[in-house]
Amino acid sequence: MATTTLEPRAGTYRRSWVIEWLTTVDHKKIGILYIVNSFLFFFAAGILALVIRTELAVPGLQIVDQATYNQAFTMHGTIMLFLFIIPALSGFGNYIVPLMLGAPDMAFPRINALSFWLLPLGGLLIFSGYLFGGAAAEGWTGYAPLTGQEYGTTPGTDLWIIGLTLVGTASILGAVNFIATIFKMRAPGMTLFRMPIFVWTVLVTAVLILLATPVLAAGLIALFIDRNYGGSFFDPTVGGNPILWQHIFWFFGHPEVYIVILPAMGVVSEILPVFSRKPLFGYKAFVFATIAIGLLSFSVWAHHMFTTGEVFLPFFAFMTALIAVPTGVKMFNWLATLWRGKLMLATPMLFALGFVSMFLIGGLSGVMLSSPPIDFHVQDTYFVVAHLHYVFFGGSVFGVFAATYYWFPKMTGRKLNEPLGKVHFWIHFIGFNLAFFPMHQLGLDGMPRRISDYSPDAGWTLLNFVSTIGAFMVAVSIIPFLINVIATFINGEPAGDDPWEGNTLEWATTSPPPPYNFDRLPPIHSERPLFFLTHGHGHAAERPADLEETEEEDVEHRGGLV
Amino acid sequence: MTSRTMQAHPAGEHEAAAVMQHGQSGMPTALVGMLLFIASEVMFFAGLFATYFNARASVGAGQWGPPEGAHELDLPLAAVLTAILVASSFTMQFGVWAIRRGDTGKLKLWTGITLALGALFLAGQLYDYSELGFGISDGVFGTTFYTLTGFHGAHVFGGTVGLTIVLARAMRGQFSARNHVAVEAVSMYWHFVDVVWIGVFSTIYLLR
Amino acid sequence: MLVLALAASGCLLPPDPATEAGQDVFNLYLLVLALAGIVFIGVEGFIIYAMLRYRRQPGDDVLPEQLHGNNTVEIIWTAIPTVIVLILFTFSVITLGEVEARADEPGATIEVEGFQWQWIFRYEEGATVTGAIGDPPTLLVPVGEPVRLVLTSLDVNHAFYVPQFLIKRDLIPVGEHGVPNELEFTVTEEGTYSGQCAEFCGDSHADMTFIVEAMPRAAYDEAIAALAAGEEPPTGDGGECEVNVEIKAENLAFDIDSFEVPADTAFCIAFENLENVPHNVAIYSGGDALFTGDILDTAGSVVYEVPALPAGEYRFICDVHPQDMVGDVTATE
Secondary structure: OOOOOOOOOOOOOOOOHHHHHHHOOOHHHHHHHHHHHHHHHHHHHHHHHHHHHHHHOOOOOOOOOHHHHHHHHHHHHHHHHHHHHHHHHHHHHHHHHHHHHOOOOOOOHHHHHHHHHHHHHHHHHHHHHHHHOOEOOOOOOOOOOOOOOOOOOOHHHHHHHHHHHHHHHHHHHHHHHHHHHHHHOOOOOOOHHHOOHHHHHHHHHHHHHHHHHHHHHHHHHHHHHHHHOOOOOOOHHHOOOHHHHHHHHHHHHHHHHHHHHHHHHHHHHHHHHHHHOOOOOOHHHHHHHHHHHHHHHHHOHHHHOHHHOOOOHHHHHHHHHHOHHHHHHHHHHHHHHHOOOOEOOOHHHHHHHHHHHHHHHHHHHHHHHOOHHHHHHHOOEHHHHHHHHHHHHHHHHHHHHHHHHHHHHHHHOEEOOHHHHHHHHHHHHHHHHHHHHHHHHHHHHOOEOOOOOOOHHHOOHHHHHHHHHHHHHHHHHHHHHHHHHHHHHHHOEEOOOOOOOOOOHHHHOOOOOOOOOOOEEOOOOOOOHHHHHHHOOOOHHHOOOOOOOOHHHHHHHHHOOO | OOHHHHOOEEOHHHHHHHHHHHOOOOOOHHHHHHHHHHHHHHHHHHHHHHHHHHHHHHOOOOOOOOOOOOOOOOHHHHHHHHHHHHHHHHHHHHHHHHHHOOOHHHHHHHHHHHHHHHHHHHHHHHHHHHHHOOOOOOHHHHHHHHHHHHHHHHHHHHHHHHHHHHHHHHHOOOOOOOOOHHHHHHHHHHHHHHHHHHHHHHHHHHHO | OHHHHHHHHOOOOOOOOOEHHHHHHHHHHHHHHHHHHHHHHHHHHHHHHHHHHOEOOOOOOOOOOOOOOOHHHHHHHHHHHHHHHHHHHHHHHHHHHHHOOOOOOOOEEEEEEEEOOEEEEEEOOOOEEEOEOOEOOEEEEEOOOEEEEEEEEOOOOEEEEEHHHOEEEEEOOOOOOOOOEEEEEEEOOOEEEEEEEOOOOOOOHHHOEEEEEEEOHHHHHHHHHHHHHOOOOOOOOOOOOOOEEEEEEEOOEEOOOEEEEEOOOOEEEEEEEOOOOOEOOEEEEOOEEEEEOOOEOOOEEEEEEEOOOOOEEEEEEOOOOOOOOEEEEEEEO
8 A cells, every 4th residue: 555645845945145234125134235245334424534633634635636635525414414323223123113113024025125235226326426536525414516517527426416316316326115004013012112222213204204205305306406407496596595405305304314313212212121121211301302303303404504694593493402302301211210220331321321411412512503602603613523423423323322232132142252342332432522512612723614624823723633533542542343243153152042131022032033033022001011021010110001801811911920 | 832822822824814915904905005105105206306396496587487489378277187087086986886796797887987097087188298499408397397297197107007007807707895905906007196296286287 | 442533633622703692602502512421431431331241141041021011201301301401492592592682773784696606795875795616805993892684595595604603694586675794793803704605506515615704994995095096905815916007097098008028928007097087908910909907097007818829910099089098919929
């Protein structure tokens, strides 16, 4: 008697890892692509920063000519903002948000992939200016008529416009994806007010991107028409208005800076509670403060234009000063989270605390800038350069590093080396302050920004030299970071599912997670579903007021926990 | 962690697939996506309108219009184009109602008519351009006129591409009463394009 | 570490203001700085305190009290900053009024034109000064009186910035329908102040410098009159020429009929026109003009900077009277 055994053909579906990574629509892989791509652009823009600082260390043009210098700071700003910080935070959002929501992926995985691949394409286009006679050289703000047909003759500017339009499109598609995911794909039980704070900040950021970036696109297209088709949008000699460019650009440009900072604030708001072993103080207040910042960010744009003489100063000064209030609320809530906590000062926590300290300084200089009379003195000087670096670098970039150290174990299954991380942090922190704090004084003393050289009689030499030393320190601090990342990839300590005793759902699955993310989800009754699971019912004070459980469920809940 | 609590919400691959398709409840995810995309497009046109109004405000009163020697704007033609586009929104909606009833035949009919009207609009627009006598490089009015109407026209074109795809899919029987998200999405986009045209028409031809 | 950086920085203060409104801005800044300092010390102090005081001890597994929030505290720390912000805003508006004040009768109104990459100053009395890269122009102003500047750009955006006045204003190219920006200030102390363009304007933005010189009214009037008459008012540097040739023109004739200069060396001609008849000095080789000096329409003097001449024989003439006013130039090795 013949027996026939039916055996499904056991073959593993395999394809080469190159094809896999090039064609993936998995949010986790796309997230990693975003992050790696961002860091590559970070290094490129960082080298440009070193060129700038080396040139400015002492008076006289030593290493570059004026045109090259102007390209350097233009590209530095453009790359750092559009190709490093926003995509890096977007990458973490891509990886982590679906996990935090208990979802299997983003709402539109293929559009997710498209969004990513537009980035290296756009970035290469922007950089390709160097191959065609000069990259864009009019500042990342590209003011007309300097960028117009008559005065902006470098082809690099056209490539900059096209590249940025692609990058902006990628952003907008990403925003659609995030909002749809957050509204449509939360696990059962996760009401909006039980979402992790990081998800809230990503949500508000996505709304800002959705509404502000298209306005930039309109402006860039208008500029392209002026440059190439004889348009008259911004050219005063044919009836156009240079100030119109500034309005359009900053209507986008100001929400842009909140797009840059809010996700980093979200990261910090995840890390501080975990490493203080307490919940985020004032979760709801934090959510409302984030929404308030998002709304207000559309009403302040002309504070970048106080010195044009064509802006209704009191309104914009008022709204700008007002935005300090919800920002302050966040700051106080972070401090209250630390208060009477039990702080674990691991590297993610150090970067998070660094964020809070440095962003505070940036915020205070921002309040100074919100006052038109003060702004008349320091606008377009190194005071503004100091301010923007304290919020972008001391804020967002510290947030990116915090996120990296925090979520690296989840993404790779290995923990980064702690001592090396601390070395990175301290050199980075000290170098950063050495580089940028003196710039406050340089601006107050009257050193304008975007100058390739300055007079030896100006009295600016010492502070510039100190600043350059700080910049090189920051560059050096990247070395332990890179060593750490590479060594950990090769031979790092396994992390396990939940190395930090986290609160949120990404830690309720393996490190790294399986392709479909979760085998099973824990019940969701608060914004800290994993905390509840780990620490159980504890005492009444731990249960948030909006816990809606019947008594039966409650008993089962208690009974089911070890 | 016992298995009992973890079983509260089984996930795994099967659940994953269901969630991906329909979201947890309410409006289909693809429609949410289209709505959000339309919101971004509204802001894009807002930027273009801003350039139009800014230019108009800075030119002297009574001097806002086509440059010397060019034709005046053809209001009657524009009115006809408006009627065509508004009608096409109605026909598009008839198509949506049809497929919600499961009537694929009527869906194809109304989609075809909408597509034809859209193409007619574009042809009319191009005819208007050829008669005008001024170009995008002829001063601020020329620049803002062509940019605003031109980008609107491009969006109409994008809509006709979407309509063509919907028509082709309908002819292959891919839609049913329960499964026709693409039709709803394209119709939303088409209505948006129509609303923007009403804005463009009112601003350029009526308000002046 | 931060304290060190602060100390090296120099106290975070703007320069001592040299204008009336500048003093108001300085005072406002002091107020804001003080508030910022308090917040800074409070918050950073708390962070450092928390890092030391609340550090988790090794082996301590007990959870701290799980505070979720406190509505009262939220209201307090929303309301107090709002009040502070409103106060700051009020003081800003008041100071803004002082900065933007316009006198009925300014002591001087000067047109400032910016172009890539220098400045033109046009005085009411007709004098005009144009700067060059490396040779910044001086803006002469009377001290103690309101000075109004009308700011126009001839090409792209620029900005007029004098750090010691704690003020800047953009120069926007406005085209036919636009109204140029204005800036008004009253300098309180005689002196020389440096200024620079503060709106990125292209390749040599860094070179777009200028100088402001404030002097008593009498000296100001004299200096402006001299400018208008074509003389150079006394400025800091001059006379960079190693070789100087002096030529005078009177009665339709030069006072010398030849001069000699070293070959391949730039030199200067100190030319003085002693009559109200137009004259200049120009140097020719055959029919080619190698150098053409500005014509002095009336009596006055000017220093011509002549580029280096290769060894050889040339002529110098007056372009207005080329038959009567001629001479020889020899450039020797």
